[in-house]
Amino acid sequence: MIELKYLKNVVTLQLDQQKCNACRMCVLVCPHEVFEIKDKKAHIIRKDLCMECGACEKNCSEGAISVKSGVGCAAGIINGLLRGTEPTCDCSSSGSVCC
Amino acid sequence: MTKHYVTDVIGTAIGSVERVSTVWSRLDILQTIRVRWSIGRMNYLVTPGVYAVGKPDADSNIFISANFKLSFDHLRRALHGINAWILVLDTKGINVWCAAGKGTFGTKELVHRISEHHISQLVNHKKLILPQLGAVGVSAFEVKDQTGFKVIYGPVEARDIKPFVGTGMEATPAMRxxxxxxxxxxxxxxxELSYGRYYLLLIPAIFFILSGLNIHGYSVDAAWQIGGISVLYLLVAYLSGCVITPMLLPWIPFRRFSVKGLIIGWILGGVVLYLTGSLLTIFEIISWLLMMGSLSSFLAMNFTGSSTFTSLSGVQKEMKLSLPLQIIATGIGIIGWIITRFI
Structure with a gap:
C-alpha cells in the first residue's frame, strides 16, 4: 500500500532525550511508528508522519515529550474559529455529525 | 434501545453481570449500516458498566471499550471464543479514538469506572487491556498510580485481539x-455524503430560483432548464469532494487535501462541462469551474477530519491559504454566474 503522508515540517512534536528512561511507552502508543528506541533512548525517526494525537505525551511518565495535540480536522478548526475556541469536533453539543 | 445482544445474566463477585453474544445478529448488522449513514449516530449507545463474554472468571482479562455501540460491537465480535470481561466507559456514545481526543475516554473516567464497578473484587489480577487509540486520552502511569491497575495497550483494530492475546499481550508493530x-x-x-444535510436541498433550490432570472424578467422555462443543469454541476462537484477524492486519495498528486479536491473537481467538472455545456458562454464556464473547484476542494479538505494521518498543525497551515481562496473563488463564481443570467 502507498503510505499516506501529510504536510512536511509542520509537526510540533518534541522530545527531550535527557529525561527519557527508554520505557518504550511512546513506541507502543504511537499509531504511526514515529519513535524508535536506540542506545537506551527514544528517538524521533519519522517526524512528518506524526498526527499530533498526543498519546505519547500523555503516556510519558518522565514528561520528556511535548506536542501541541488536537484534532487534525478542517471542520473542527472552522468550529473553533466560529466559536472563538480551540479547534474542536464537539459533536455532542451541536448535534451535528462528525468523527 | 433493546439489549438484543445480551444472552443472559450471570452471578459474579460484584453481583449480576450481563453476558453478551459474540456474534452479530441481523439487527446488529442493520443498525451498523444505518449508523454508517449517520442515522441515529449520536444516540447509538451501550449502558456503561461490566459485561461478560463466554465464561469468564477471576483470572480472565478485562477489555475496556467506549459506549458507542459500533465500538462495543467490534470488541465483542473480536472476543468470540474467549472468556473475558468488558468494561464499558461512558464516552457519551462516541467511539474510542474521538472520545479519547475529547478526554471522555480518559484517565478520570477509567479510574471512576474501576472503583464504581468494584473491578478489584471482580478479578484477582491487576491488568486492563485498552485499545491502543485510547492512549490519546488515558495516561497509563496515572491509572497505575491511582488504582494499582496496569494498563496494557492492545492493538489498534479489535480484530487483532486474538493474535494479541495469543502472543503474550504484546502488540506487534503491524498491530500498532x-x-x-x-x-x-x-x-x-x-x-461524508450526509455531511451536507439540508444544504443538499437548500442550495439546489436557490440555484433553481436564480436560474429563471434574465434580462426580460423571469422565465419558468429557463428556471427548469438552467436550474437542472446547475444542479447537475453542483452534484458532480459534491461527489468529487466527498466520494472520488477520498477514494483515490493516495493516488492524487499533492499533499494538501484541498489541492487534491480541486484537481478532481476540475477534472470531473471539465468533463461534465464539455459534455453538456455546448451552449454555455466562456464566462459561464469560468464561473462554474470556480464554483465546482472550490466546492470540491472545501469538501475534500473536510475529509482531513476522517483521515488517520493529518495533524492539527498541518490542517491549520493548509487552511490558512485554502479557505480564503475557496471563499473568494466561490464568491466570484456565483457573482459571475448571476451576471451571465443578464447578458
Missing part, C-alpha cells in the same frame, strides 16, 4: 500501526 486502506475510506463515504 493505523492504516487507511481503500476499504477504510469507502466505509466513511456515507458519513
Amino acid at each position: 500501526k493505523i492504516n487507511f486502506t481503500m476499504i477504510d475510506r469507502l466505509k466513511l463515504i456515507p458519513v
